Amino acid sequence: MKKLGKFIALATLLAMAAPAASAQGRKSLRINEVMVSNESSIVDDFGNRSAWIELHNPTAAAVDVSSIYLTDDPSNPTKYFVPRGDAATKIAKGQQLLFWADGNDNHGTLHLNFTLTPGQDNFIAIYDADGISLIDSVTVPASVGADCSYARTPDSGDTWQIRDDSDAASAVTPGGLNNVKGPNNKIANFEKMDKHGFAMAAMAMGIVFGALFVLCICFIMIRSLSRRNAKAAGSSDATLAPAPRPATDADAEVAAVIALALNQYLNAGVGNSRLTINHNPASAWSAKIMRELPRR
Amino acid sequence: MDFSEFILGNIAQFWHLTGLYNASWQNLVMIAIGIFFIWLAIKKNFEPMLLVPIGFGMLIGNIPFDTNAGLEIGIYEEGSVLNILYGGVSAGWYPPLIFLGIGAMTDFTALIANPKLMLVGASAQFGIFGAYMVALLLGFAPDQAGATAIIGGADGPTAIFLSSKLAPNLMGAIAVSAYSYMALVPVIQPPIMRLLTTKKERLIRMKPARQVSQNEKIIFPIVGLLLTCFVVPTALPLLGMLFFGNLLRECGVTNRLAKTASNALTDIVTILLGMTVGASTQASQFLTAETVGIFALGFMAFIIASASGVLFVKLFNLVLPHDKKLNPLIGNAGVSAVPMSARISNNVGLEYDPSNYLLMHAMGPNVAGVIGSAVAAGVLLGFLA
Structure with missing residues (x-):
C-alpha cells in the first residue's frame, strides 16, 4: 500500500512536470522591439506599412509560438490566438519573429487583429496557451515618435530604450538582433x-x-x-574496508579462475602448466536438437 | 541522337562521376595515411579502437567524386548521411557522450586515496598552455592557438569539443593529431621520462594506497562536479557527463546503466566519432600548411605536458616527507591518455625495479589529468569564446 502511494505520488509529480517542461521554452519568450507609428520603415508582404511587434527567443532551442495569445488589452488576454500548424510560428534559437499590428488577421498568421495607437501609451502582452499565464508585457510610452522603436537592450534584456535610427547604437532593427555582435x-x-x-x-x-x-x-x-x-568505530585506517559491491558475472568468473588456479597450485603443483578456461560455446542454435534432421 | 550516342553519352557522364576521373594526388596521400593508420592499429596494436575507425574514415572521406554534382554524399555536403553523422562532431555532442562512458569505466580510487596526485594531473596541463604560447609565436590567432594547444591534454574528445567551439575549420586536423599522438604515447613518453629522472628517482617505492570506502567513492563525483563546475562552468558538458558516469558506476544501484554507458554506448559513439573524424580529413580541407603546423604543435604540446608532469613530481618531492615521496615516473601520467600513460609509468618503472609496480599510483594523476584537461578546455573556452 505504501509502495502504491509512492508510485501515485511520483506519477502525479511527473504528470505535473510534463506540461511545465514543454512550455518552458515559451515562458522565455520576450517582447523585444515594438514600433507603433510606421511611416517610412519596413513594409509587409502586402506592401503596407503598419505597427509591428517583435518577439525574441533567447533560449538555446527553437520555440513554437503557436497557441500563445497576443493582446493590447489587459482585460482581454486572449485577443489574438496565434494559429497552430503554420511553420512560420517557429522561432529558431536566439532569433526573432515579427508580428504586424495592422488589424488584418485575414492576411495571415503573423498579422494581428488589433492595431497600436500613436500618441498614447500602448499596452502589449503575450499570454501562454492557457490564456491566463502572462509570459511578458510592456507598455510602450506615448513619447516614442514616428519610425522610432521601443527596444530591449541587449536582446531580451531588462533595459528598454527608444531607438530613432540616428546611429548604429540606436538602430531600428525589425526582425534582427537589437545588438549586433561585432x-x-x-x-x-x-x-x-x-x-x-x-x-x-x-x-x-x-x-x-x-x-x-x-x-x-x-x-x-x-x-x-x-x-x-x-x-570511533574501533577500526584503524588500514582496515577501512570498502562496502561490498554487488557481484557481477565477471567477478564470479575471475573468482572461479583464481580458486581453480590456487587449487591446482596447492594440490597438483603448477609446474609450467597453464590453466585455461574455455567458455561453453553451446547455445540453443548449436543444441543437438537443432542439428538433427526432421524425421519423415 | 541515336542509341549508340545515348549509351556513349551516359558512359562519358558516368566516367566523370567516378573516383578514377576525379582523383588527385592529395586524395591518394590521404588514402595512404588512412591505410598506414589501419596498419598501425592492426599490426602494431596502437590504439586499435581509435585508429581503425579513423583510418577507415580517412578512406571513406577521400574517395574522390564530383563535388559539384549535388549527389549529397560528401561529409561536408549538407543533408548527406555522413554530414548528419558528422553533426555529432561539429555540434560537439559526441565528446560529452564519450566522457559519460569514461566516467562509467574509470575507477577514481587511486586519486581519492591520495588526493595530492590531483596536483600532478594539474601540472601536466602546462603542456596545453606552453603550446598556446608557441602557437602565438608561430602566428596563430588566440582562438586557433587555444584549440590547437589542447592537443597537449592528450584527450581526443576534449580536443574535439574545444576545437568545435573555437576553431571549427581546424577540427579535423586537431582531432586526428590528438588521437595520433595518444596512440604514440608508448613511443613519445619513455625517452622524456628517462631523460628527466635519475636512476635513484626511478627506484623510489611509493607506499601502497589506502583502501577507500564506498561512501567516499560516491561522494567523489558529486563533490567533484560541484567544486570544478562552480569554478569553470564552461567545462560542464564534459565534467558533468564524466562525473555522472562515475556516479552510475559507484552508487551500486544503477549497474545496468553503468554497464550500458561504459560498454554499448561508448562503443557506438566511438565508432561514429572515429569514423566521422577520419572522414572529415578530405584532402582539400586537410592537406594544408596549417595542418602541418598543428601536427608539429601537437607533438610539442605532448612533450611539454609529459615533461612538466615529471618535473612537477620532482619539485613536489622537495617538500614531501621522506616516506611519502612520489616516483617521478608517474608524472607523465598527468596527461589524460587513460590508461595508456599510466601503463607507460608502470612499464618504465619495472625496467629498473621488476618488483616496483607503479600502475595504481600512476592511475591517480592519469584520471586527474582527465579532469584537468576538461577544466583547461573550459578555461580556454571561457577566455576565448
Whole structure:
C-alpha cells in the first residue's frame, strides 16, 4: 500500500512536470522591439506599412509560438490566438519573429487583429496557451515618435530604450538582433594585450591548479573524517574496508579462475602448466536438437 | 541522337562521376595515411579502437567524386548521411557522450586515496598552455592557438569539443593529431621520462594506497562536479557527463546503466566519432600548411605536458616527507591518455625495479589529468569564446 502511494505520488509529480517542461521554452519568450507609428520603415508582404511587434527567443532551442495569445488589452488576454500548424510560428534559437499590428488577421498568421495607437501609451502582452499565464508585457510610452522603436537592450534584456535610427547604437532593427555582435573583442584584446600568451598561461594554470587544489583539500578533509569515523568505530585506517559491491558475472568468473588456479597450485603443483578456461560455446542454435534432421 | 550516342553519352557522364576521373594526388596521400593508420592499429596494436575507425574514415572521406554534382554524399555536403553523422562532431555532442562512458569505466580510487596526485594531473596541463604560447609565436590567432594547444591534454574528445567551439575549420586536423599522438604515447613518453629522472628517482617505492570506502567513492563525483563546475562552468558538458558516469558506476544501484554507458554506448559513439573524424580529413580541407603546423604543435604540446608532469613530481618531492615521496615516473601520467600513460609509468618503472609496480599510483594523476584537461578546455573556452 505504501509502495502504491509512492508510485501515485511520483506519477502525479511527473504528470505535473510534463506540461511545465514543454512550455518552458515559451515562458522565455520576450517582447523585444515594438514600433507603433510606421511611416517610412519596413513594409509587409502586402506592401503596407503598419505597427509591428517583435518577439525574441533567447533560449538555446527553437520555440513554437503557436497557441500563445497576443493582446493590447489587459482585460482581454486572449485577443489574438496565434494559429497552430503554420511553420512560420517557429522561432529558431536566439532569433526573432515579427508580428504586424495592422488589424488584418485575414492576411495571415503573423498579422494581428488589433492595431497600436500613436500618441498614447500602448499596452502589449503575450499570454501562454492557457490564456491566463502572462509570459511578458510592456507598455510602450506615448513619447516614442514616428519610425522610432521601443527596444530591449541587449536582446531580451531588462533595459528598454527608444531607438530613432540616428546611429548604429540606436538602430531600428525589425526582425534582427537589437545588438549586433561585432568581432570577438576577447580575442582582439588577447592579441593586443597578451601577444606572447604569458598572461593566459598564468591565469589558466592558476585556475586549473586552483580547481584541482580545492578538490584535493576537500578529499583530504573527507579522508580525515573517514579516519575519525573509523577510529570511533574501533577500526584503524588500514582496515577501512570498502562496502561490498554487488557481484557481477565477471567477478564470479575471475573468482572461479583464481580458486581453480590456487587449487591446482596447492594440490597438483603448477609446474609450467597453464590453466585455461574455455567458455561453453553451446547455445540453443548449436543444441543437438537443432542439428538433427526432421524425421519423415 | 541515336542509341549508340545515348549509351556513349551516359558512359562519358558516368566516367566523370567516378573516383578514377576525379582523383588527385592529395586524395591518394590521404588514402595512404588512412591505410598506414589501419596498419598501425592492426599490426602494431596502437590504439586499435581509435585508429581503425579513423583510418577507415580517412578512406571513406577521400574517395574522390564530383563535388559539384549535388549527389549529397560528401561529409561536408549538407543533408548527406555522413554530414548528419558528422553533426555529432561539429555540434560537439559526441565528446560529452564519450566522457559519460569514461566516467562509467574509470575507477577514481587511486586519486581519492591520495588526493595530492590531483596536483600532478594539474601540472601536466602546462603542456596545453606552453603550446598556446608557441602557437602565438608561430602566428596563430588566440582562438586557433587555444584549440590547437589542447592537443597537449592528450584527450581526443576534449580536443574535439574545444576545437568545435573555437576553431571549427581546424577540427579535423586537431582531432586526428590528438588521437595520433595518444596512440604514440608508448613511443613519445619513455625517452622524456628517462631523460628527466635519475636512476635513484626511478627506484623510489611509493607506499601502497589506502583502501577507500564506498561512501567516499560516491561522494567523489558529486563533490567533484560541484567544486570544478562552480569554478569553470564552461567545462560542464564534459565534467558533468564524466562525473555522472562515475556516479552510475559507484552508487551500486544503477549497474545496468553503468554497464550500458561504459560498454554499448561508448562503443557506438566511438565508432561514429572515429569514423566521422577520419572522414572529415578530405584532402582539400586537410592537406594544408596549417595542418602541418598543428601536427608539429601537437607533438610539442605532448612533450611539454609529459615533461612538466615529471618535473612537477620532482619539485613536489622537495617538500614531501621522506616516506611519502612520489616516483617521478608517474608524472607523465598527468596527461589524460587513460590508461595508456599510466601503463607507460608502470612499464618504465619495472625496467629498473621488476618488483616496483607503479600502475595504481600512476592511475591517480592519469584520471586527474582527465579532469584537468576538461577544466583547461573550459578555461580556454571561457577566455576565448
